Amino acid sequence: MQKLFLTTALFCALAAPSFAAKPAEGEKLADKQELNYWLLDALKTLDPGKNTDREGSDALRQLFEGLMNEDLHGAVVPGVAESYEVSDDKKTYTFHLRDAKWSNGDPVTANDFVYAWRRVADPATASEYAWFLELMNVENASAVVKAEKKPDELGVKALDDKTLEVKLTAATPYFLKTLAHPATFPVPQKVIEAEGDKWTQAGKLVSNGAYKLDRHDLGVQAVMSKNDNYWDAANTVLTTLRFVTVNDQNIGLTRYLAGELDWMDRTPAGQFPRLQKEYPDQAVSVPDACSYAYLFNLSDKGPKELKDLRVRQALSYAVDRDIIVDKVLQGGQKPAYWWTHWAVEGFQKPDIEMGKWTQAERVEKAKALLKEAGYGPENPLKITIQYNTSDDHKKLAVAVQQFWKQIGVQAELANYEWKVHTDRLQNQDFQVARYAWCADYNEPSTFLDYFRTGGYNNGKWSNAEYDKLLEEAKTAADTGPIYKKAEEVLIGDMALVPVYHYSKPMMIKPDLRGWPKDNVMNDWYAKDMYRVAP
Structure with a gap:
């Protein structure tokens, strides 16, 4: 078994991997650490196992955390997993989990991942992302998805509370990259079993990410606040996130320019050249x-x-x-x-x-x-x-x-x-x-x-x-x-x-730091962001 510590061997190519929001020398934090983020469409679901769209993933990445995250360059970095071992044939991964908690104070365990992955693969869940576990080459995933085998035969097992074993059908070079996807995030079994489909409602939802859900008015906004039980809460600077739904991009731009939104990640068609000229420090386009x-x-x-x-x-x-x-x-x-x-x-x-x-x-x-x-x-x-x-x-x-x-x-x-x-x-x-x-x-x-x-x-x-x-x-x-x-x-x-x-032609306030301009995936984590004083 080859043992790899995620903070060292896996990322030795990066001189300074970003694990949290760290203001640069000479920067002074703003008094108000909030982010108002534009959404074109309403969040269809806040269930990691049932989400299918990009905007839902953006929201889920703040509420939940998987085995891996991504850094500002798109490389995988530690999430709930601190280290892992991989067998010589590259078909068995053993993950060692850090001391992490759910927002209600319960410990995050290996079984939370086992339950979540089985739930996604189980035909009874009707997850539209069940195929993702097949793509990951998790052992027996195809048979479970097709109801030819039971969910408990899926190749994922809790060896103890802090040790998760995943068996693959073949060596899969991109396997670690898949572990930052919401379909692989843990979910709280006892909450889901107690609340059923209502478990994602504000006041019921229990999360293990840097933020917790305070309010969700469908098609209007979802409001999140800093989760003090998050393992790296001490390095999380932004305190409040608002995902604001505005179906009309032109109205969205108007609200951005009025100061009601801080980040609009898709400007209206045809307007970017003008915005670049008028707001050169705010109009940005990235692959x-x-x-x-x-x-x-x-x-x-x-x-x-x-x-x-x-x-x-x-x-x-x-x-x-x-x-x-x-x-x-x-x-x-x-x-x-x-x-x-x-x-x-x-x-x-x-x-x-x-x-x-x-x-x-x-x-x-x-x-x-x-x-x-x-x-x-x-x-x-x-x-x-x-x-x-x-x-x-x-x-x-x-x-x-x-x-x-x-x-x-x-x-x-x-x-x-x-x-x-x-x-x-x-x-x-x-x-x-x-x-x-x-x-x-x-x-x-x-x-x-x-x-x-x-x-x-x-x-x-x-x-x-x-x-x-x-x-x-x-x-x-x-x-x-x-x-x-x-x-x-x-x-x-x-x-x-x-x-x-x-590409992403967007408008983003110049005082917001830590957004992933060099990550072609454009996956972002509010926990890595902060706002600077004028």
């Missing part, structure tokens, strides 16, 4: 490991028209990505001709033909493909584009509607609130739908596994060659070429319309 696309519903409930590869290709070719990033968004985004974000660690650029053509060539090829598939002026292709409430999503949907009109496609727009939109996606009640995927960890498989047969995969695309490549990558010494080939298969069969790779 963000998310990709924006339009999904095709290829399930049995999807329209027969989309079952034709030529139709899918035509719809993808016709989208002018340069106009979208240069004229509509204008925030540092890059056109996407593949799925995985270009800045993800280990990514190798795939060979995608349509990325080499001019837009005029793409449009001509799209028209020819539609004609070949039997569509024309007398028999136009009719399709519905679904998107969730947002001025930006609407702008993009309108643009795509016009791009498709140029090749003779009649597209109707359908707008739904976030929860309804995601419910419809999960139930395959759509034809073409706006979607985005943000990396769960910094490695290409976090994007590619989405389209695995049996994966999250709302469009239900399935390809045996693709599945085989992902399976091969699990144990490969060099995954780069395999992921590259998988990307080529995915786009070759046009499972989606990739549109753009995210």
